[in-house]
Amino acid sequence: MNKSKLGLDFARVDAAKQLAKNIADQVQEFVDGYTTVTVERTLCRLIGIDGVDENGVPLPNVVVDSLLEKGVLNQGMLYFMGNAILETNKNPQQIAEDVMNGKLDLTTLPLHGIDEIKQAVQPYIDACLTRIKGNVAKRNEYLSTIGEGPKPYLYIIVATGNIYEDVVQAQAGARQGADVIAVIRTTGQSLLDYVPYGATTEGFGGTFATQENFRIMRKALDEVGEEVGRYIRLCNYCSGLCMPEIAAMGALERLDVMLNDALYGILFRDINPQRTLIDQYFSRVINGYAGVIINTGEDNYLTTADAVEAAHTVLASDLINEQLALLAALPEEQMGLGHAFEMDPMLENGFLLELAQAQMTREIFPKATLKYMPPTKFMTGNIFRGHIQDALFNMIGIWTHQGIQLLGMPTEAIHTPFMSDRYLSIENARYIFNDMKSIGEEMEFREGGICRARAKEVLDKAIDLLKQIVDEGLFTALEKGTFGDVKRPMNGGKGLAGVVTKGDNYFNPFIQLMKDRK
Numbered sequence: 340m341n342k343s344k345l346g347l348d349f350a351r352v353d354a355a356k357q358l359a360k361n362i363a364d365q366v367q368e369f370v371d372g373y374t375t376v377t378v379e380r381t382l383c384r385l386i387g388i389d390g391v392d393e394n395g396v397p398l399p400n401v402v403v404d405s406l407l408e409k410g411v412l413n414q415g416m417l418y419f420m421g422n423a424i425l426e427t428n429k430n431p432q433q434i435a436e437d438v439m440n441g442k443l444d445l446t447t448l449p450l451h452g453i454d455e456i457k458q459a460v461q462p463y464i465d466a467c468l469t470r471i472k473g474n475v476a477k478r479n480e481y482l483s484t485i486g487e488g489p490k491p492y493l494y495i496i497v498a499t500g501n502i503y504e505d506v507v508q509a510q511a512g513a514r515q516g517a518d519v520i521a522v523i524r525t526t527g528q529s530l531l532d533y534v535p536y537g538a539t540t541e542g543f544g545g546t547f548a549t550q551e552n553f554r555i556m557r558k559a560l561d562e563v564g565e566e567v568g569r570y571i572r573l574c575n576y577c578s579g580l581c582m583p584e585i586a587a588m589g590a591l592e593r594l595d596v597m598l599n600d601a602l603y604g605i606l607f608r609d610i611n612p613q614r615t616l617i618d619q620y621f622s623r624v625i626n627g628y629a630g631v632i633i634n635t636g637e638d639n640y641l642t643t644a645d646a647v648e649a650a651h652t653v654l655a656s657d658l659i660n661e662q663l664a665l666l667a668a669l670p671e672e673q674m675g676l677g678h679a680f681e682m683d684p685m686l687e688n689g690f691l692l693e694l695a696q697a698q699m700t701r702e703i704f705p706k707a708t709l710k711y712m713p714p715t716k717f718m719t720g721n722i723f724r725g726h727i728q729d730a731l732f733n734m735i736g737i738w739t740h741q742g743i744q745l746l747g748m749p750t751e752a753i754h755t756p757f758m759s760d761r762y763l764s765i766e767n768a769r770y771i772f773n774d775m776k777s778i779g780e781e782m783e784f785r786e787g788g789i790c791r792a793r794a795k796e797v798l799d800k801a802i803d804l805l806k807q808i809v810d811e812g813l814f815t816a817l818e819k820g821t822f823g824d825v826k827r828p829m830n831g832g833k834g835l836a837g838v839v840t841k842g843d844n845y846f847n848p849f850i851q852l853m854k855d856r857k
Contacts, residue, residue: 343702344784345695345794351802352703355658358805363662366813369613370620374845376532376837377618379403379416381583381625384591385849386420386463388435389550391536398435399584400533402445405438409446413842419445421456431463453844464848467591468628468857474593475630481561481570488518488569491711491736491744493768498523498755500542502552509556510563511758513571516765519596519743521574522556524548529579529608530833534588544755548575548585553592572596577622578604578636580834582615586622590629596675596743597626602656603636605817606825611832612817621850623667628853631673634743635660638679638712640823646681646716650696651800652822653678654703658805659813661704668854671706675743679712680732684724688789690731695790696797697739703798711736713747722749729764733771738779744768 343349383399390398406412406419423434426448437443451459495517497508502522509520525542528535538555539547546552553575560571574596577585582599589597601619604610626633637653637660644652657676664674678700682689700709714728729747736744746764748756756764784790808816820826 345698345702346784346786346791347699347702347794347798351798355703355798355802355805356662358802358809359655359658359662361809362659362805362813363666366616366663367620367666370617372841373613373617374412374415374839374841374847375614375617375834376403376407376412376839377581377614378583378621378847379406379412380581381587381621382416382847382849383420383431383435384584384587385467386417386431386460387466388431390432390436392439395536397533397536398432398439401439402435405445407839411446411842413839413845415842415845415847417460417846417848418453418456418844421459422448422451424459425451425455453846457846457848461848464852467849468852471590471629474590478570478593478595478630481564485564485568485570487572488516489772490708491741491772492518492572493765494519494521494574494710494743494745495761495765496521496523496756498545500525500544500546501540502538502546502555503540505546506556506559508758510559512761512765513560513563513569514567515762516769517571517761518569519572519574520556520560521596521745522546522548522552524576529576529604529610532580532834532837534581534584548588550588550592553588553594557592557594572632574598574634577626579608580610580614580618580837582618583622583625586625586629586631589631590625594629594631596632596634597622598636599623599626599633600635600660600677602660602817602822603639605827605832606823607636607639609827609832611835611838612814612827612829614832614834614838617838619663620667621847623664623669624850624853627664627667627669627673628856632675632708632743633664633669633673634675634710635677637677638681638710639677641679641681642716642823644824646679646683647686647692649824650797651804654700654797654801655804655808656822657700657704658801659808661707668856671704672708674704674707675710676700676704676707677710677712680714680735681712681716684714684717684728690735691789692793693731694735694738695784695793697735697741698784698790699794699797701739701741708742710743710745711741712745713751715747715751718747718751720753722753725749725751726763726767730767730771733768734775734778736768737772737775738782740779
């Protein structure tokens with residue numbers, strides 16, 4: 340690491356990371372003892388189970404619910420599926436269809452030995468890993484042949500509710516210069532305890548995240564990427580009650596970026612903290628293996644808490660998220676840790692405070708593909724002032740070498756963006772990124788000045804907060820409203836009933852194989 344431009348004390352940074360590691364280790368010790376209905380459904384998907392029954396219930400749900408109702412899910416779906424493969428000589432998809440049709444009860448079959456059961460599922464595990472590795476190789480082939488845009492990646496959203504209309508808008512955005520297309524999820528999908536199936540055309544405020552929709556958009560972005568000579572990254576959301584399932588679907592269909600943060604789901608969707616932290620671990624293992632950049636949601640804290648007063652909570656959460664991701668073997672380069680430009684534009688010297696925090700974040704996480712979020716809280720409907728606010732945000736993005744620049748829209752808070760709105764936002768960013776390309780190398784931060792003082796203050800406060808969380812634990816910190824001024828009890832929220840203690844026969848070989856990059 341080069342000498343800090345802000346005069347940060349890297350011994351203090353190292354101390355902060357050690358505190359965050361202590362917190363993450365506490366969480367992981369808890370996580371390792373449990374599975375969830377979502378994790379087990381994810382395993383169904385990874386070994387080839389797909390489709391829905393006549394009522395539209397996904398087959399992974401049918402299989403897992405059949406085990407949950409019998410009170411044996413603690414032994415793990417793979418245990419019963421491997422045993423059924425041995426007994427029936429059928430593949431997992433055929434077995435799932437027999438369960439669906441009432442022809443088979445996985446819990447009444449004669450039981451084989453655990454080693455034999457593990458061997459029975461291994462070919463399906465190997466086939467899945469081969470497919471995901473093929474997707475990673477395909478992405479790398481694109482990057483080495485047609486290449487990609489420079490960082491910060493220009494990140495835009497499409498949110499029509501209709502996947503086919505999303506394709507039209509996404510391809511238009513790519514032609515205008517976007518590097519990452521995020522397909523916003525329909526309102527409320529994070530609270531569904533199943534993944535909808537097939538191509539969808541009727542989302543509200545976004546489009547359903549389904550594997551078929553992923554496939555459709557991936558194909559469309561590959562086509563336009565070849566046309567414009569630049570690989571276009573596809574982003575979706577594996578937060579919510581189906582976090583690892585959607586991570587698995589993204590890995591199977593070659594998504595590149597995933598919103599993937601338990602803390603966001605806990606705070607802003609009231610998902611049970613235990614459930615989603617267990618789910619998050621497996622989802623990050625999958626994303627790490629698939630070469631997916633995860634985006635975390637710390638920027639959202641500043642929509643409910645004050646951006647000046649609560650800046651240290653963003654940094655503390657980023658530090659914890661980094662350590663949780665490392666435990667899942669997710670490389671630093673795939674960490675899109677979140678922060679945001681959310682101070683009141685009427686604040687005196689607000690630009691300098693924002694600049695200090697962005698530079699501080701860059702220096703503390705030097706390898707991360709940082710996700711920098713635009714002003715939203717103080718967008719008023721005055722599109723001219725809003726466009727200037729976005730321009731100031733873009734200046735800091737290029738100045739501090741952010742990884743992903745989620746472009747602001749002049750019509751933020753008015754309506755879902757038109758293609759013309761996106762064109763203005765992309766033009767704004769490209770102009771500033773080119774015109775100010777080397778400003779970060781040219782400018783220094785004055786010793787004793789506002790920026791250095793602000794960075795030190797935020798780091799010091801983050802360290803104090805991390806010390807407190809080490810003492811009380813992350814679950815208690817969440818109960819007290821430490822992040823985003825939102826209080827979430829350990830046994831509250833949605834999804835707690837889906838948490839299951841692991842039994843004696845439980846196994847999930849995907850975790851170690853993926854962490855070892857096998």
